[in-house]
Amino acid sequence: MIRAILLLCFVFALFSNSAAAKVFAPEVFTLANGLRVVIVRNALSEAFAQMLWVSAGAVDDPEGKAGVAHYLEHMMFKDTKRLEAGDFSASIAARGGKDNAFTDADSTAYHITIGTETLGLAMALEAERLDALLLDPSKVETERAVILNERRERTQGDPAAAFQEEFTKTFWSGHPYGRPIIGEERTIKNITVEDLQAFYKRFYVPRNAVLLISGAVKTADVLRLASGTFGRLPSEKERGSLALSTPLRAPSLRVMTMRDARVRQPFFVKRTLVPSLRNNAQQAAAFDVLAEVLGGGEVGILYRRFVMEKGQVSAIDVHYDSVTRGPATFSIAGTPVPNGDPKALARAVALYLRALERKGFSAADVGAAKKRLLASAVFVQDDLMVPAHILGQALANGYDLDAVEAWPTRIARVQARDVATALHALLAEGHALTGFLLTENAP
Amino acid sequence: MKFRNFFFASLLFFSFGHAACAAPTIKEIVSPSGLTAWLVEDRTLPLVAMRFSFNGGVETDAKDKQGLASLTATLMTQGAGPYDAKTFQDKLAAASIHLGFGAGRDFFQGDMTFLRAEKEEAFRLLSLALTQPHFSEEALERAKNAQSAAARFQLADPEWQTRRALFDFVFARHPYGFRALGSSKSLKTIAREDIAAFARQSFSRDNVRIVIVGAITADETAKALDRVFGGLPAKQIRTEMDSVVWPTHPQTVCVPRKGGQTDFFFAAPMMRRSDPDWYAALVANYLLGGGGFESRLMHAVREQGGMTYGISTSLMPMEKASMIAGGFSVQGDEAIKALATMRRVWQDFYENGATFQEVEAAKAYLMGAMETRLTSRASVADMLLDVREKELGLDYFEKRKKLLQAVSADDVMRVLSAWFDPSRLSFAAVGATQALACDAVKQEAEE
Numbered sequence: 001m002i003r004a005i006l007l008l009c010f011v012f013a014l015f016s017n018s019a020a021a022k023v024f025a026p027e028v029f030t031l032a033n034g035l036r037v038v039i040v041r042n043a044l045s046e047a048f049a050q051m052l053w054v055s056a057g058a059v060d061d062p063e064g065k066a067g068v069a070h071y072l073e074h075m076m077f078k079d080t081k082r083l084e085a086g087d088f089s090a091s092i093a094a095r096g097g098k099d100n101a102f103t104d105a106d107s108t109a110y111h112i113t114i115g116t117e118t119l120g121l122a123m124a125l126e127a128e129r130l131d132a133l134l135l136d137p138s139k140v141e142t143e144r145a146v147i148l149n150e151r152r153e154r155t156q157g158d159p160a161a162a163f164q165e166e167f168t169k170t171f172w173s174g175h176p177y178g179r180p181i182i183g184e185e186r187t188i189k190n191i192t193v194e195d196l197q198a199f200y201k202r203f204y205v206p207r208n209a210v211l212l213i214s215g216a217v218k219t220a221d222v223l224r225l226a227s228g229t230f231g232r233l234p235s236e237k238e239r240g241s242l243a244l245s246t247p248l249r250a251p252s253l254r255v256m257t258m259r260d261a262r263v264r265q266p267f268f269v270k271r272t273l274v275p276s277l278r279n280n281a282q283q284a285a286a287f288d289v290l291a292e293v294l295g296g297g298e299v300g301i302l303y304r305r306f307v308m309e310k311g312q313v314s315a316i317d318v319h320y321d322s323v324t325r326g327p328a329t330f331s332i333a334g335t336p337v338p339n340g341d342p343k344a345l346a347r348a349v350a351l352y353l354r355a356l357e358r359k360g361f362s363a364a365d366v367g368a369a370k371k372r373l374l375a376s377a378v379f380v381q382d383d384l385m386v387p388a389h390i391l392g393q394a395l396a397n398g399y400d401l402d403a404v405e406a407w408p409t410r411i412a413r414v415q416a417r418d419v420a421t422a423l424h425a426l427l428a429e430g431h432a433l434t435g436f437l438l439t440e441n442a443p
Numbered sequence: 444m445k446f447r448n449f450f451f452a453s454l455l456f457f458s459f460g461h462a463a464c465a466a467p468t469i470k471e472i473v474s475p476s477g478l479t480a481w482l483v484e485d486r487t488l489p490l491v492a493m494r495f496s497f498n499g500g501v502e503t504d505a506k507d508k509q510g511l512a513s514l515t516a517t518l519m520t521q522g523a524g525p526y527d528a529k530t531f532q533d534k535l536a537a538a539s540i541h542l543g544f545g546a547g548r549d550f551f552q553g554d555m556t557f558l559r560a561e562k563e564e565a566f567r568l569l570s571l572a573l574t575q576p577h578f579s580e581e582a583l584e585r586a587k588n589a590q591s592a593a594a595r596f597q598l599a600d601p602e603w604q605t606r607r608a609l610f611d612f613v614f615a616r617h618p619y620g621f622r623a624l625g626s627s628k629s630l631k632t633i634a635r636e637d638i639a640a641f642a643r644q645s646f647s648r649d650n651v652r653i654v655i656v657g658a659i660t661a662d663e664t665a666k667a668l669d670r671v672f673g674g675l676p677a678k679q680i681r682t683e684m685d686s687v688v689w690p691t692h693p694q695t696v697c698v699p700r701k702g703g704q705t706d707f708f709f710a711a712p713m714m715r716r717s718d719p720d721w722y723a724a725l726v727a728n729y730l731l732g733g734g735g736f737e738s739r740l741m742h743a744v745r746e747q748g749g750m751t752y753g754i755s756t757s758l759m760p761m762e763k764a765s766m767i768a769g770g771f772s773v774q775g776d777e778a779i780k781a782l783a784t785m786r787r788v789w790q791d792f793y794e795n796g797a798t799f800q801e802v803e804a805a806k807a808y809l810m811g812a813m814e815t816r817l818t819s820r821a822s823v824a825d826m827l828l829d830v831r832e833k834e835l836g837l838d839y840f841e842k843r844k845k846l847l848q849a850v851s852a853d854d855v856m857r858v859l860s861a862w863f864d865p866s867r868l869s870f871a872a873v874g875a876t877q878a879l880a881c882d883a884v885k886q887e888a889e890e
Contacts, residue, residue: 043487096811115814145749157703265595314592375539384818
């Protein structure tokens, strides 16, 4: 039944050259049509996980049509040349599997978790919709109502979600990263079948995608099945640069305040533009360590100071993601104690960070943070999907394997003075925004 | 389900997927003092995932001290033995030991994940946490602040408000209706003595169940059990709780709320977990609303009607009650249409049952899905703890396969008639409720 497999050649690229500690030690291959295939070993599980990452996300939505990438993700579960709408998920479910997808600003990922002996089926299904999606106009219409419901459910009920959307828009000041991934009501209503088709044709090509398989699989089986399914897809030209060319503009405000009658617990967040892994890999590692020193659970400096010592804060959260296509950001969020003033709290945190900038960091604190980060590279392997997610995101966003595999080496190299330099850069950066979500009658 | 191309039809099954043996190899370990643990050894990562639980969770709080069990869970890692909160946390972090506790319904759970190299330190610190917790005033104050903030975030979440409104009705006279995090008011009344009393009454050797998965041997496990739990009192001091008595007449409770969609949450009584028909009920639930896109409710309300982003049902078996529950969120002016669709689909299923094909597809999913839930030390440990809490036995995985395989369309019809009558459903609706047929109108939970 299966046609004779066409002659294929792979580029075999096994990354094993980084001297120091690795993380997942994956095998990577590239098919003739440009699709990268990544295999991550997981000896414990009898099930396997499959992810297909496409290097296209909300940031690639056409102007005025925010939501195309996400809308297309929904439509990928509908009719293709060989499948009727619903067949994809039904086929997976028939073998006890689960499937879903998500759209980010940078990229889109489709994932399946399913038991043994179904590797061929999972790949055949995924290759089919990468190749031959149909986009039936009446189904596009029904899905519009579903997406509008999803948007309302996510952003209209809870004031924190509406705040998040407004804060992101203001921070990015017209840059595509400021768009809501799901789109706005107005733009969702304007998306046409042609918009979806154009996006699919331009970005959903093998050269623009990465396939990841995580499980107790045999390399030979994966390659044989990959060439028999994805390998038959024609070679299309690359999407072009992954870089985001829109110039950055600092937000016009330094502070954004939102009040809402439904808010019962106010909080603040400060977000700052910082180097991504692409901008400067070693500096990004210093920011990783800074985030851990400041916000590492209950042993982070900010927790110790503001939750334990001062009793001003109920919870503090520090976040930094370096593996982005475009610029990266560093966020600090704090929830004051009941009846505490979030504005006073934000001021206190800012003052404290200035003092830290003058004082510097102790070798002990930095050493402890590094140790925790390096240990996390072991814990993160106790999952079927997470390694595929981490590797998939890096590769889809234009990074190579070393972005992930050499991470422990970069972390090990970070010194206390590097962390101080990172803090200095954070505080000196002008592209920053502080946001407050307050109760209706707050001053 | 139709396929346009034979290629796919042939890949799919009329052989409904024989699931490969997904049962982990479980050893029952007995310590010198008689404590037992279920062990699954795996040396492929130098990691160990441990889970344990005691009887009694959120529902043991007193009515005016709601939030007590959850506070206790937070305080378990805030100082023990010779170490104050800061030092205890430093010691855990220095050895990369992840230790946490949580109070759920019916059980108070602990989980600890650690590197094999740090196992002695992990067991030492856990033993201190269980037998010599400080429960200091300072830590209590901190925990109250954090829990109070979390409770307030919940108040702004319409989904939480909907569940709360329904539980306030169906569990009006039972502690299952307590709020896990409590309220700012109830938290104020909780004192250090209350926390200490909870710990004293709950943690004992006769009611703990332990599972451990990863790079650890049977011998090491046996020694660790006595080390960690040996210092606990022998017996738990707890009074038995009554079973839930369901309201005689189902109701629709409405909570008007501005801004956003209208959220629904519904529930009806269900058979107990130990009922021999349980797997037939599981199949029925999968087909009705548990099977995601494969379910009748999702197909009618989302796929065909475009009325919601998601609608689902699930079986919720508990110690003192059992129910089927579910929910969905719709635009205000579509609520009546969505409700009518949901009721029509449910009624049709209740009266006419499922086809042979549907039942076999549900069984294929449920059997195959077990494999996809056993994919890490953490997920295996979580599953085994659940099996122990529900007293399903060491041979659970084999038994489950056999019992599922035996379910027929007739079994499903019988179970539908006995347990799936939609007129027994109670509803809570939060949002634009003016146009709905409400039996009661309540305010949002405020504090």
